[in-house]
Amino acid sequence: MEVKCENTRQKEDGGLGWGKSIPVPSVQEMVRKDHHTVPKRYIQEYENRPLIDSLTPISYEIPVIDFSLLAKRDKDEQKKLDSACKEWGFFQIINHGVGEELIERMKDREAACFDLPLEVKNKYAMGENDLQGYGQAFVVSEEQKLDWADLFFLMAYPPQYRNFKNWPLIVPSFRETVEEYSTEICRVSKEILANLSLLMKMKEDSLKEMHKVMRLGMRMNYYPLCSKPELVLGIGPHSDSSSITILLQDDDITGLQIHHQEQWVPVKPLPGAFVVNVGDALQIWSNGVYKSVEHRAVTNARKARMSIAMFLMADDDAEIGPLDTMLCDNGQALYKRIKYIDYIRRFMDRKLEGKIIDSLKLQGQ
Ligand SMILES: O=C(O)CCC(=O)C(=O)O
Ligand SMILES: [Fe+2]
16 A cells, blocks of 8 residues: 655755755655555665664674763773774764753654654755755655655754754744754764864864864654564665764664674664764775764664764865875875865765765775
8 A cells, every 4th residue: 555645845945055855755654554564665675674683793882982081181082982983983972961851852852843743844844955854865766765764854053054944943942952952962073073183193173173163964863663674774874974973862772783894783772872973074084094884774663763863064165185194104195185065965966875985085995
């Protein structure tokens, strides 16, 4: 049975100019009406299906970093950060100072956004040529496989970048909560950038210089339960186009998996912690030393899962290219240089799949 639940689009946009995505049905609505059927467009090709029941060795756990020690520039903790970015591209941070109450409030407001009736959510749908608002991203053809998820993408920081036209302001205190939350994520991000700059043998504020406005794109993900989780993906394998991403996930459901040593390793939530990952821009600046690792999200048959990804993005005109301090011993750069805005456009205008960063590798690498 085909259930029709199209996201209607707003006509005017005044958008980011990053690209667009073909409108698709709301999965949440589809599942609300019929939670047994998994339409063909969502069924992954055999080789991409998640093997839900195949156990990955439990010994694989991503590193945990104590943020309060990084804030004191603790050398041992910096070393842990360095190897986490080299070997995993992912780590969790604890003692980050973001209040538990604020985190719970943010999760609760996210849930309230997705709880709105479809016709209300559609008032905030992505514009025809824009990626801000309610809908789905990276859908470029009617044939491609779709993610088992709905999302809101909003520019959350700095304040002048907020385009309230696409914000579900009907949700009480949503705006205030995002304002508070994004200010905190900005603080945490600055501290991580400072530590990374030192590790990359630069001045503490060197990476910050590429982020004059500390732009944060916020993607709220909603993965409805799925009666056949072994056939679908909540979000397909991809790396992030950000400098770093700070992810908040549900405490009680494992969904995120990262590609590590040829396996998909689940990231077990650590209550109160954030998952941080290296994005493509940092991989390029570090000349490939820090890894922007592919990750994906799987679904389950019991419960919907939510997450909030905050993407720290370089300034549009920032140069993304290997930094002088990170060149190979023979002075070699492994990637071409590109302006960040050109990278983002290249990234957004395609199916989210694998690592677009590879297209910037210099010949012979
Ligand atoms: O929901 C997750 O765990 C992953 C989300 C993600 O990778 C993204 O939004 O880029
Ligand atoms: Fe991601």
